[in-house]
Structures are given as structure tokens and as C-alpha cells.
Amino acid sequence: MLGPDFTTDIIxxxxxxxxxxNVKLAFNNHFEVERGDPESExxxxxxxxxxxxxxxxxxxRVRGAVAQISFDKFHRNSQRVIRGAVLGIVDKKVLxxxxxxxxxxxxxxxxxxxxxxxxxxMRDSLIxxxxxxxxxxxxSIERSAQHDAARVDQEARGHLERLxxxxxxxxxxxxxxxxxxxxxxxxxxxxxxxxxxxSAQAERLLIEAHCEIDSARLRAEAAEIEHAxxxxxRVNAQNAxxxxxxxxxxLQITRAKEVMKIEVGRFSNxxxxxxxxxxxxxxxxxxxxxxxxxKGMGLSPDLMTDSSSPLNMFKxxxxxxxxxxxxxxxxxxxxxxxx
Numbered sequence: 069m070l071g072p073d074f075t076t077d078i079i080x081x082x083x084x085x086x087x088x089x090n091v092k093l094a095f096n097n098h099f100e101v102e103r104g105d106p107e108s109e110x111x112x113x114x115x116x117x118x119x120x121x122x123x124x125x126x127x128x129r130v131r132g133a134v135a136q137i138s139f140d141k142f143h144r145n146s147q148r149v150i151r152g153a154v155l156g157i158v159d160k161k162v163l164x165x166x167x168x169x170x171x172x173x174x175x176x177x178x179x180x181x182x183x184x185x186x187x188x189x190m191r192d193s194l195i196x197x198x199x200x201x202x203x204x205x206x207x208s209i210e211r212s213a214q215h216d217a218a219r220v221d222q223e224a225r226g227h228l229e230r231l232x233x234x235x236x237x238x239x240x241x242x243x244x245x246x247x248x249x250x251x252x253x254x255x256x257x258x259x260x261x262x263x264x265x266x267s268a269q270a271e272r273l274l275i276e277a278h279c280e281i282d283s284a285r286l287r288a289e290a291a292e293i294e295h296a297x298x299x300x301x302r303v304n305a306q307n308a309x310x311x312x313x314x315x316x317x318x319l320q321i322t323r324a325k326e327v328m329k330i331e332v333g334r335f336s337n338x339x340x341x342x343x344x345x346x347x348x349x350x351x352x353x354x355x356x357x358x359x360x361x362x363k364g365m366g367l368s369p370d371l372m373t374d375s376s377s378p379l380n381m382f383k384x385x386x387x388x389x390x391x392x393x394x395x396x397x398x399x400x401x402x403x404x405x406x407x
Contacts, residue, residue, distance in 0.1 A: 073098055077123040080186065081131050087139035088186040091130065093150065095178045097122060100167065108172065115171040122173055129153045147180060154178045184343050195341045202334045209330060213323040220319065224312035228305060235301035239294060246290040253283045 076094045083089070102108040115121045133153030134142055142149055148162070154175065156163045166175040185191040257279040263271060 079127045079130050081134040083139040083142055085138045090184050092181040094181055096176045098174055100172045100174050111172055118171055118173055126154050151178050182343050206330045209326050217319045220315050228308045231304040235297055238297045242293040249286045
């Protein structure tokens with residue numbers, strides 16, 4: 069191996085809206101040399117300080133690219149902006165490597181380890197703005213879910229009320245028909261009685277018997293109609309209640325999932341806003357100091373991933389710090405912060 073295979077540098081940049089930031093970059097590099105070719109081998113030593121040369125070239129490219137965009141756009145697309153500035157972009161695709169013809173040094177990858185504002189007041193303001201944005205988004209989603217739940221509840225209640233009114237309408241129509249039949253029966257009965265009195269006792273008894281039969285049949289039909297209407301009303305009410313409970317359960321599940329996503333996003337954004345160096349400092353502090361620092365930042369020492377596997381943030385930060393001291397291009401927590 070010819071020299072170190074990676075380089076780390078801290079570059080101070082300024083966006084188009086005058087936000088000054090410290091960007092910590094790490095990039096892999098190697099020399100492309102043709103073995104046995106004296107000219108190619110001698111070209112490696114044409115630049116005395118190849119690391120400083122690479123850092124200056126990379127820094128100038130990054131500063132030029134960042135100076136053309138706003139802080140918000142850089143914050144949202146920092147990875148693509150910096151990789152495109154260093155490696156170059158052709159046909160809207162980032163090139164795989166950058167080669168310096170002066171000494172045949174090749175840069176193959178660029179990793180953003182941290183991005184922090186230069187001004188401490190700006191850093192604090194940025195953290196507060198991120199927290200406020202998360203709270204606003206959380207409240208908006210919660211209120212939207214409540215509104216949707218109330219709307220579904222009102223629709224179900226309205227549907228149930230309509231079914232109740234329709235059933236009452238059917239019952240009233242059946243009752244009206246019953247009263248009409250009873251009136252007709254009474255008229256027939258009185259007519260039959262007059263005829264019976266006028267004609268004969270036998271004719272009167274025959275007409276009365278027919279009237280009683282018709283009346284009993286009509287009462288049975290009316291009772292059957294009432295029972296059928298009541299049964300249909302109960303079935304429709306039960307179906308509407310089941311559908312309403314199903315929709316309510318689905319809304320509660322959706323709300324729980326959305327709240328969980330929001331909490332995970334809130335934690336990731338909070339840890340990302342703190343920065344890798346701050347978390348590394350917390351990992352190296354004494355236990356009491358760690359608890360005091362996390363309490364001051366409103367964080368808990370343990371992050372529960374599920375009901376059986378707790379994830380300790382101190383262990384992650386300590387592992388990240390040990391990898392950072394060993395010269396690694398990035399650890400588990402630093403990678404999470406960079407994303």
C-alpha cells in the first residue's frame with residue numbers, strides 16, 4: 069500500500085444565505101501506478117504534500133458548491149451536494165472517482181461524518197427549530213387522526229340513524245295498513261249486521277264469522293310485518309355497530325403506527341442535531357455526568373427498541389468513540405447521525 073488509504077479533514081463552508089458550517093469529511097484515496105514504469109512511479113512524488121494537496125482541492129470544490137445553495141437545501145441534500153462537488157456529476161449521476169493528474173491520486177468515496185454550525189448560538193437555534201418542527205408535525209398528525217376518527221364516527225352514527233328512521237317508516241306504513249283493514253273490517257261487520265238484521269239471523273251469523281276470520285288473519289299479518297321490521301332493524305343496527313368498531317380499530321392501529329414513526333423520527337433528528345462529537349463526549353464521561361448531561365438534554369439513557377431488547381445509547385456512543393479513536397472513517401452512531 070502506497071501511503072494511507074483514507075483522509076479526514078474539517079472544512080468550513082458558507083451557504084448562499086451566509087450560514088457558516090464546519091463539515092467533517094472522510095474520503096478513501098489511493099495511487100494509480102503502473103509497476104515498472106519509472107515515469108508513472110516518479111509522478112507520485114511530484115507533489116510533496118499529497119494529503120494537503122488533496123484536502124485543498126476537495127475543500128475548494130465543496131466550498132464552491134455549498135456557496136451556491138441555501139442552508140435549507142444543503143441540509144436536506146448534503147450527501148449528494150458534497151459527493152457531487154468532490155467526485156463530479158455527469159448526466160445527473162455522481163461519478164465513481166476523482167483522479168488528480170498531477171500525482172495520479174484517486175479519490176473513490178466521500179463520507180460526511182458531521183455537520184455543525186460555527187456559531188454556538190446558531191447551533192442552539194437550529195436544535196430548537198428542529199424540535200419545534202417535530203412537535204408541530206406530531207400535533208398536526210394527531211389532530212388529523214382525531215378529525216378522521218370523529219368524521220368516521222359521525223358517518224356511522226348517521227347511517228345508524230337513517231336505518232332507524234327507515235325502520236320506523238316501514239312500521240308506520242304497516243300500522244296504517246292495519247288501521248285501514250280494521251276500518252274496512254268494521255264497515256263490513258256493520259253492513260253484515262244490518263243485512264243480517266234485515267234478512268235473517270243465519271245470514272248475520274255467517275257474515276260475522278267471515279269478518280272474524282278476516283280480522284284474525286289481518287292481525288296475524290300485521291304482527292308478522294312488525295316482527296320482521298323489528299328483526300331487520302336490529303340486524304342493520306348490529307351490522308352498522310360492527311362496521312363502526314372495525315373502522316375505529318383500524319384508525320387506532322394507524323394512529324399508533326404514525327405515532328411510533330414520529331417518535332423514531334424525533335429521536336433520530338434529536339441525535340442528528342447533537343452531532344457525533346457531543347455523543348462521543350457523553351460516552352467518555354463518568355456515569356453520573358452522563359446521566360446529568362442526558363437529563364439536561366431531555367433524553368433517557370435507554371432507548372427501548374421493543375419489549376424484550378433495550379438499546380443502550382451509551383454503549384453505542386462508546387463504540388462509536390472507540391472506532392473514531394482507532395482511525396475509522398465512521399462508526400455505527402456516527403453513521404446514524406450522518407444519515
